[in-house]
Amino acid sequence: MRKGFVFGKFMPFHKGHEAMIRFALSYCDELSVLICCSNKETLPAPVRQVWVEETFRHDPRIKVLVFQYDESLLPNTSETSALASELWAAQFKFLFPDHSLVVTSEPYGELVADYMGITHMAFDMKKAKYPVSASKIRSNLPETWQYLPDAVKASLVTKVVLLGTESTGKTTLTTRLSEHFNCTGVLEAGRDIITDSNDFGIKDLYLIAREHAARIDRAAKGVSPLLVIDTNIHITLSYGEFAFNTELSVDRGIFESNRADLYLYLNNDAPFVQDGTRLSEEDRNRLDISHRRILDKYGVTCEEIRGDWDERFEQAVVLIEQLMQRKLESWHQFAEKLHYA
Structure with missing residues (x-):
């Protein structure tokens, strides 16, 4: 041997x-x-x-x-x-x-x-x-991202999560931001699993929790060092309490997959649009209160995004650019300490 x-x-x-x-x-x-x-x-x-x-x-x-x-x-x-x-x-x-x-x-x-x-x-x-x-x-993490194995990417990727109640533009903004930054957007699993916000069960929420975490994990190993993510596990937990008065029991690994560097909360000052699958406007606003309570319960600090669609995009761009600048400066400071080849 x-x-x-x-x-x-x-x-x-x-x-x-x-x-x-x-x-x-x-x-x-x-x-x-x-x-x-x-x-x-x-x-x-x-x-x-x-x-x-x-x-x-x-x-x-x-x-x-x-x-x-x-x-x-x-x-x-x-x-x-x-x-x-x-x-x-x-x-x-x-x-x-x-x-x-x-x-x-x-x-x-x-x-x-x-x-x-x-x-x-x-x-x-x-x-x-x-x-x-x-x-x-x-010396240049973004330009050499393609040379990192999946396990390394997963630990170094930057995650930005968009949160908020229904009809606040999360999905649209996720797509727009991912195109602007030429990065990966992760759309919420709930849209593919639940077709009507008025008709779902506890099992659906557990399925959403697992599938959304899996989507984030796959994207974290992808081509971009930046992920923009539509919704996270805290919103799923909020639906559990809001719709069923039930606290979901979620594996720690799902929380780890959903952990992000920046949380943007979209205010419900956006015009309500009923597409036939959403909650009523009154319930949508009650759900907003539930979301905020759950986020506070888990100690998640968010940046508030307000205004019309363009204003929301512009605010998000500034906050993400500031985050990436901080991350870059932090990486360079860290890399300087690793002065060996």
Whole structure:
């Protein structure tokens, strides 16, 4: 049985890393993936570990390990030198005494293998197949989004949720905003499951909760680092209490899927339009009170959106642009701390 290993910082884990691991798997029966985390790094080791484990969760041949080290005792793993390679080779020999293969995409890979007395296989050293690096991603996350595996996207995506009672323009605004920002819009599952707001049951609400969370999860792994989402789980909970005086029991995972960076609440000052499937205007306004109460109960803070359709769009655009600017500045500040490649 041939055992091999790969090692790296994975800050963040990207598709080049993923391809290297798959390449290594084609040459060994068991593969250890070592995440090297120094005492000077701020990206938590468990986050990196989850990224790799989730990406390869269906392959039993892979074991993901974390190695915490002090840079006063061991040099940074990105350093290419004979001394650094010799020191790390000794550490790897201790960790993997029965491994006979190491796979890297860096020049120091050959040096490490020589000091260990094992075989080195190089993968895409010129970055031709995947022209990306962790440092490039840290410097420009939106432009390199396509190079992130699904597990990484899901943890870094920005979510904006539109909330409000019926006939306040949530669906229309979701579509308009997603087109404006060239991002992914997630439409509410309720419209496809319940055709008439006056005719539905508790089971329908549970189905909506699951399906809407699934739609958000799928979109979070898509082509855009920004999601605009029509409605969330709190609105479904509100319908349960409003229509049936029942508090729905919802899995924690559904709440996590629905968690967002910005909540926009559309005021009911918009003209009421009865399309034959909605509540009466009186019930629509009572539902607005229910929504606000549920959001307050769960500690959800919203930005209020008012006015006509264009005014709502303009207010939402400003708030989303401000959010994205804050997120970008925060990412750059974070990336500056991760000053290693």
